[in-house]
Each structure stands twice: as structure tokens, then as C-alpha cells.
Amino acid sequence: MVTVGEAMESRIERLCIDRGLKMTGQRRVIARVLSDAEDHPDVEELYRRATALDSRISVATVYRTVRLLEEKGILERRDFGGGRARYEATEHGHHYHLIDIDTGKVIEFEDAEHEHLMRQIAVRLGFDLVSHRMELFGRRRSEVAGAPRTASSAPPADEPIDGGGKSR
Amino acid sequence: MVTVGEAMESRIERLCIDRGLKMTGQRRVIARVLSDAEDHPDVEELYRRATALDSRISVATVYRTVRLLEEKGILERRDFGGGRARYEATEHGHHYHLIDIDTGKVIEFEDAEHEHLMRQIAVRLGFDLVSHRMELFGRRRSEVAGAPRTASSAPPADEPIDGGGKSR
DNA sequence: ATAGGTGCAAAGCATTTGCCGCGGT
DNA sequence: ACCGCGGCAAATGCTTTGCACCTAT
Numbered sequence: 001m002v003t004v005g006e007a008m009e010s011r012i013e014r015l016c017i018d019r020g021l022k023m024t025g026q027r028r029v030i031a032r033v034l035s036d037a038e039d040h041p042d043v044e045e046l047y048r049r050a051t052a053l054d055s056r057i058s059v060a061t062v063y064r065t066v067r068l069l070e071e072k073g074i075l076e077r078r079d080f081g082g083g084r085a086r087y088e089a090t091e092h093g094h095h096y097h098l099i100d101i102d103t104g105k106v107i108e109f110e111d112a113e114h115e116h117l118m119r120q121i122a123v124r125l126g127f128d129l130v131s132h133r134m135e136l137f138g139r140r141r142s143e144v145a146g147a148p149r150t151a152s153s154a155p156p157a158d159e160p161i162d163g164g165g166k167s168r
Numbered sequence: 169m170v171t172v173g174e175a176m177e178s179r180i181e182r183l184c185i186d187r188g189l190k191m192t193g194q195r196r197v198i199a200r201v202l203s204d205a206e207d208h209p210d211v212e213e214l215y216r217r218a219t220a221l222d223s224r225i226s227v228a229t230v231y232r233t234v235r236l237l238e239e240k241g242i243l244e245r246r247d248f249g250g251g252r253a254r255y256e257a258t259e260h261g262h263h264y265h266l267i268d269i270d271t272g273k274v275i276e277f278e279d280a281e282h283e284h285l286m287r288q289i290a291v292r293l294g295f296d297l298v299s300h301r302m303e304l305f306g307r308r309r310s311e312v313a314g315a316p317r318t319a320s321s322a323p324p325a326d327e328p329i330d331g332g333g334k335s336r
Numbered sequence: 337a338t339a340g341g342t343g344c345a346a347a348g349c350a351t352t353t354g355c356c357g358c359g360g361t
Numbered sequence: 362a363c364c365g366c367g368g369c370a371a372a373t374g375c376t377t378t379g380c381a382c383c384t385a386t
């Protein structure tokens with residue numbers, strides 16, 4: 001029988017080790033926080049969650065770690081408007097984001113065709129597509145207009161951003 | 169016979185007047201710079217061009233004006249990576265941008281279908297699409313592989329970004 | 337042992353803002 | 362005349378960094 005939870009090496013810690021990164025206590029904690037995150041936290045939020053597990057961590061370290069992991073391709077930086085960078089682990093194939101402009105919640109979705117299309121456009125312009133980004137900003141539909149949608153009319157969302165500041 | 173060039177009211181000045189904005193000397197200059205711009209300048213660049221026409225302008229005013237015009241829907245803010253906001257006049261229907269990651273040059277292109285597609289996706293997720301953004305980052309193709317393209321193999325580009333700083 | 341990591345506080349950058357005199361309408 | 366505008370410099374907010382100490386490897 002093996003102890004589960006906090007004791008086990010996190011997915012991201014594994015990736016760090018694989019790339020030969022020195023694993024310090026704070027990196028282990030940050031790696032865990034990132035591995036457990038199911039949303040798109042910004043540095044402040046990561047710092048909050050990390051210090052909750054081990055208070056011997058400074059924001060500077062979170063910034064440094066997050067930058068390092070991004071350079072190593074373990075993390076991806078996102079900009080959903082609001083001035084702060086948000087992070088998510090690189091993994092489960094490309095997906096895109098739709099941001100609820102009223103609540104700040106982020107919905108992920110896939111669009112297999114999209115990347116292919118973008119690649120074609122780039123080629124047509126004489127370029128090889130290296131990367132691309134796309135974000136949708138929307139407002140939840142007031143389901144006044146009859147048309148009943150397939151499933152529950154409240155699609156899964158994730159984290160709120162900020163109470164009500166404008167984007168900049 | 170009418171004097172042309174600097175003396176005439178610029179396109180953006182017209183828009184400002186139409187929306188009842190008070191037209192000061194500095195706004196007139198900034199409006200002209202924006203009207204004449206065929207690229208996507210950042211605030212620093214706008215400031216440079218504006219002071220070249222009339223030195224009695226401060227960066228603060230450029231920031232204030234650019235923000236005001238964005239709120240009025242006359243300008244659109246862009247983020248091509250690099251930490252500074254870039255601006256372009258709202259006009260000639262939606263188009264997208266492809267950024268040459270080696271030179272920083274920006275190529276504009278259209279994709280009529282795209283917006284429609286994004287709108288559909290949003291609806292499928294239970295949202296009304298309010299806005300969306302998309303940028304492609306690419307590298308000019310080394311035209312080794314035979315396939316001759318239609319026209320000149322050097323598509324039109326515009327402005328360089330910055331000599332060689334990393335995106336952040 | 338030793339290259340690299342960390343905390344702390346100061347520095348950096350792009351952008352915003354308070355204050356107050358000045359200029360459009 | 363009046364309200365908004367612009368200059369200046371200080372303030373902000375996120376992120377980076379210099380320095381001296383500490384710790385994985």
C-alpha cells in the first residue's frame with residue numbers, strides 16, 4: 001500500500017526531473033500546485049496556493065519557476081485580458097478558450113479543424129505556421145429565444161477572474 | 169484650389185468631431201499621425217511621430233488620447249507580443265494578423281469564414297460571441313520545395329517591431 | 337564542493353493619474 | 362465663462378533582478 005496525495009511525486013515534478021531540473025522544496029510545491037490546478041491561475045493565485053502548502057516560498061520564486069517551466073515547454077502562458085499572465089500545463093492537445101466577459105470564467109473547447117486551417121492560411125501567405133493563438137470573448141446567452149439546446153443549458157466553466165475590473 | 173496635406177482635416181479627426189470630441193492641437197496631430205499610419209505603431213512610436221509634427225505633446229497625452237479613441241471605437245488595441253500595445257484604426261472590415269517571428273513584421277489577411285465559424289462555436293457553448301482575437305506567428309518559408317506560388321514570392325509586409333528582444 | 341536556487345527589497349517597464357494652469361467651444 | 366484637456370511628475374501594477382546566503386547534486 002502506497003501513500004497517496006501529497007507524498008507522491010506530481011506529474012509536473014516528474015517532467016522537471018526528466019529535464020534535469022534541480023528539485024528544491026519550493027519547486028516541488030509549485031509543481032504540485034500546477035499539477036493539481038484545473039483552471040488557469042495567475043502568479044498571485046499560484047503563490048497563494050503554494051504558500052498554503054509551504055509558507056517558505058516567495059513570489060519571486062513563483063515568477064522565476066513559472067518562467068523556467070514555460071521555457072522548458074512544461075507550462076504555457078496565456079493572456080485573457082486583465083493584465084496578468086495566466087498559466088496552464090502543456091498537455092492534452094491543443095484547445096482554445098472562451099472567456100465569459102461578465103464573470104471572467106474560462107471555458108475550454110477544441111476545434112480540430114482550426115489549426116489545419118490556420119496552417120493553410122500561413123502557407124498561402126508564404127509562411128510556415130510556428131504558433132497561433134485565439135481567444136473568444138462572449139456573454140452567456142439569455143435563453144429567451146425558444147430553441148432548446150441539447151444538454152443542460154449551463155455549460156461547465158472554471159475559475160472567476162476578478163470581481164469586476166475592466167480589462168485594463 | 170484647396171491646400172492639401174497637413175492643412176486638411178484628417179480622417180480620424182473627422183471621426184472625433186463627429187463624436188463630439190473637443191479638438192485640441194495635440195489631438196489633431198495625433199489624429200493625423202494615426203490617419204497616416206499604415207502600420208501598427210505602439211505608443212512610443214506614435215509619440216515619436218507626433219512630436220515630429222508638433223513638439224508640444226507629452227506621452228501622457230498620447231496614452232490618454234489612444235485610450236479615449238479606443239473607447240470611442242475609433243481605434244483598436246492589438247497585442248502582438250512584446251509587452252506594448254499596438255494600435256490601428258478601426259476600419260476596412262475585420263482582418264487578422266500574421267507576425268513574422270524573425271523580423272517582427274506584420275502581415276494582414278482576411279478570412280471571411282472565420283468569424284462566422286467562431287460565432288457558431290460560441291453559440292454551441294451557450295454564448296453570444298462579443299469579440300474574438302487571433303494571431304498567427306510564423307516564419308517565412310524557405311522556398312526550396314519547388315511549388316511556384318502565384319505572384320511574387322515576397323508578400324507585402326509592414327513594420328518591424330524591435331531589433332531582437334524576446335517577447336517578454 | 338559548487339553550480340544553481342531562493343528571499344528580500346529595489347529596480348524596471350508600460351501605463352495611469354493627481355494637480356493645476358490653459359485652451360476649445 | 363466653463364468644462365474639459367494637457368504637461369509634469371509621482372504613482373501603479375506586474376514582473377524582473379542584484380546581492381548574499383543556502384541547498385540539491
